[in-house]
Amino acid sequence: MNVPIQVDYGVRALVDLAENSHKGDVQTADIAKRQQIPRQFLAQVLHNLNKFGITSSKRGPNGGHRLAIKPSNITMGYVMRTLGNNKHTVCCLENSSKCYQAPKCSQKHVWRKVEIAVNKILDSTTIEDLINN
Amino acid sequence: MNVPIQVDYGVRALVDLAENSHKGDVQTADIAKRQQIPRQFLAQVLHNLNKFGITSSKRGPNGGHRLAIKPSNITMGYVMRTLGNNKHTVCCLENSSKCYQAPKCSQKHVWRKVEIAVNKILDSTTIEDLINN
DNA sequence: TGTATTTATGAGTGATTTACTCATAAATTA
DNA sequence: TAATTTATGAGTAAATCACTCATAAATACA
Numbered sequence: 469m470n471v472p473i474q475v476d477y478g479v480r481a482l483v484d485l486a487e488n489s490h491k492g493d494v495q496t497a498d499i500a501k502r503q504q505i506p507r508q509f510l511a512q513v514l515h516n517l518n519k520f521g522i523t524s525s526k527r528g529p530n531g532g533h534r535l536a537i538k539p540s541n542i543t544m545g546y547v548m549r550t551l552g553n554n555k556h557t558v559c560c561l562e563n564s565s566k567c568y569q570a571p572k573c574s575q576k577h578v579w580r581k582v583e584i585a586v587n588k589i590l591d592s593t594t595i596e597d598l599i600n601n
Numbered sequence: 602m603n604v605p606i607q608v609d610y611g612v613r614a615l616v617d618l619a620e621n622s623h624k625g626d627v628q629t630a631d632i633a634k635r636q637q638i639p640r641q642f643l644a645q646v647l648h649n650l651n652k653f654g655i656t657s658s659k660r661g662p663n664g665g666h667r668l669a670i671k672p673s674n675i676t677m678g679y680v681m682r683t684l685g686n687n688k689h690t691v692c693c694l695e696n697s698s699k700c701y702q703a704p705k706c707s708q709k710h711v712w713r714k715v716e717i718a719v720n721k722i723l724d725s726t727t728i729e730d731l732i733n734n
Numbered sequence: 735t736g737t738a739t740t741t742a743t744g745a746g747t748g749a750t751t752t753a754c755t756c757a758t759a760a761a762t763t764a
Numbered sequence: 765t766a767a768t769t770t771a772t773g774a775g776t777a778a779a780t781c782a783c784t785c786a787t788a789a790a791t792a793c794a
Contacts, residue, residue: 496770506755511772529764586719628740661740661792662739742787745785747785750782755774756775
């Protein structure tokens with residue numbers, strides 16, 4: 469499984485937001501510093517989370533980011549699908565190969581089974597779960 | 602999950618070998634033709650399978666490849682680990698990030714859980730299972 | 735012995751992806 | 765108006781992927 473660093477950063481940012489939301493909007497630079505994530509890149513990740521309605525943001529002085537959904541309703545699966553470039557969790561050759569097209573590809577349903585198992589775990593793990601360890 | 606095309610080719614080659622083993626050694630070119638895999642690349646894949654004892658081979662006229670283990674004992678998991686460049690199935694940032702090192706990485710055990718679930722499926726699926734659909 | 739056949743093996747390569755940076759625009763506040 | 769903060773698209777260096785190429789080594793058979 470390819471876990472893009474965007475997903476890692478995104479999840480960490482969401483955990484950070486959940487833990488610091490009481491102070492009001494949280495700025496990219498603060499999250500970047502706390503989580504040791506390159507600032508400009510984190511800005512893009514947060515922008516993506518924003519676009520998909522997981523967070524919302526405000527520009528200008530004392531602007532920043534906040535969660536738009538409560539931590540117990542944000543699943544790793546949703547973050548993965550949001551930041552993971554719309555790829556299948558198990559990319560069984562989805563781009564170039566004929567795997568999914570081939571009628572007698574005997575591997576296909578194994579990988580599908582794997583994907584279902586993965587999504588089951590990711591969709592049942594929330595940001596809140598991560599905070600509670 | 603990154604399913605390298607090598608793994609796909611390897612699994613298909615093993616299924617092909619299992620289905621054609623009764624005729625004696627099977628040549629790379631024949632598998633390549635039947636399975637529509639680039640010949641030279643398949644040669645490398647078969648060589649890798651050979652190195653790890655899944656197949657054996659013979660050079661020269663009427664040489665070729667054969668299974669060294671019976672299909673019911675070759676798991677997708679083993680093929681994945683053999684051809685998948687020794688990476689973790691779930692590559693939770695294993696290369697560059699601090700994920701596995703960081704003491705308070707709350708994602709780590711989620712990805713580990715995912716990896717265990719994936720391996721459970723792959724290790725319980727054999728080449729024989731694929732042949733029997 | 736010599737020639738054809740087949741695998742073994744390392745080096746190279748073009749395209750794509752990844753993980754960023756840079757530059758600048760737009761919004762907001764004081 | 766100036767400072768601050770996010771928005772957004774373009775660019776980029778390094779790594780990876782999916783191969784090809786070239787050549788060596790083994791084997792079979794005439």
